[in-house]
Amino acid sequence: NAGVTQTPKFQVLKTGQSMTLQCAQDMNHNSMYWYRQDPGMGLRLIYYSASEGTTDKGEVPNGYNVSRLNKREFSLRLESAAPSQTSVYFCASSSGPGTEQYFGPGTRLTVT
Amino acid sequence: GQQLNQSPQSMFIQEGEDVSMNCTSSSIFNTWLWYKQDPGEGPVLLIALYKAGELTSNGRLTAQFGITRKDSFLNISASIPSDVGIYFCAGPSSSGGSYIPTFGRGTSLIVHP
Numbered sequence: 001n002a003g004v005t006q007t008p009k010f011q012v013l014k015t016g017q018s019m020t021l022q023c024a025q026d027m028n029h030n031s032m033y034w035y036r037q038d039p040g041m042g043l044r045l046i047y048y049s050a051s052e053g054t055t056d057k058g059e060v061p062n063g064y065n066v067s068r069l070n071k072r073e074f075s076l077r078l079e080s081a082a083p084s085q086t087s088v089y090f091c092a093s094s095s096g097p098g099t100e101q102y103f104g105p106g107t108r109l110t111v112t
Numbered sequence: 113g114q115q116l117n118q119s120p121q122s123m124f125i126q127e128g129e130d131v132s133m134n135c136t137s138s139s140i141f142n143t144w145l146w147y148k149q150d151p152g153e154g155p156v157l158l159i160a161l162y163k164a165g166e167l168t169s170n171g172r173l174t175a176q177f178g179i180t181r182k183d184s185f186l187n188i189s190a191s192i193p194s195d196v197g198i199y200f201c202a203g204p205s206s207s208g209g210s211y212i213p214t215f216g217r218g219t220s221l222i223v224h225p
Contacts, residue, residue: 004154033213035215040121040217041217042118042200042215042216042217042218043155043200043215044215045212045213045214048212048213050210056210056212058212090154090155092154094213097204097210097211097212097213098142098143098204098211098213099143100145100157100160101145101155101157101202101213102157103154103155103156104154105153105154106152106153106154
């Protein structure tokens with residue numbers, strides 16, 4: 001089992017460019033999450049999907065959109081990247097809301 | 113949103129020392145989770161606690177679910193260099209009839225050989 005996979009691992013964007021971060025899990029989990037991690041700020045929830053077909057905003061959703069493509073895949077889109085979105089992005093999955101989460105390896109994004 | 117206050121923010125210790133860190137919340141949590149993040153990796157679950165007063169061990173790690181359900185503690189005994197990393201507490205906070213995960217800001221641990 002690969003667990004949670006994320007692509008790409010690294011990305012550099014110019015301000016205003018768009019991109020989609022991909023996430024997939026092979027654990028048959030119902031819930032999936034996107035976080036950003038900045039120094040000293042811990043993990044902040046951007047969006048989550050409690051189950052296939054639903055998505056909800058987290059703590060810091062502005063500037064992002066998500067798509068729960070199917071039970072396995074949950075993508076995060078930046079429509080017009082800004083330097084403030086420079087961060088490390090983690091995808092996670094869990095069997096349900098409030099249960100242990102399994103994290104991917106992260107995507108390191110720099111916006112210049 | 114719900115805040116988890118985690119302390120200390122960082123710790124610099126000698127190999128062999130014991131470590132204690134804690135997490136507090138202004139509201140009740142039904143589950144407390146402790147994760148460790150190695151440099152350059154995603155967090156990995158260490159211990160999960162589901163019942164007030166519960167004390168659970170995982171090797172040299174021991175965690176407790178506070179009686180008030182508003183706090184949790186993690187202890188590491190006889191630290192070793194590979195304990196280096198960031199430790200996060202987390203729990204599901206109630207939001208509009210659902211539960212969303214909330215993380216503390218982390219305790220960064222450095223162990224000097």
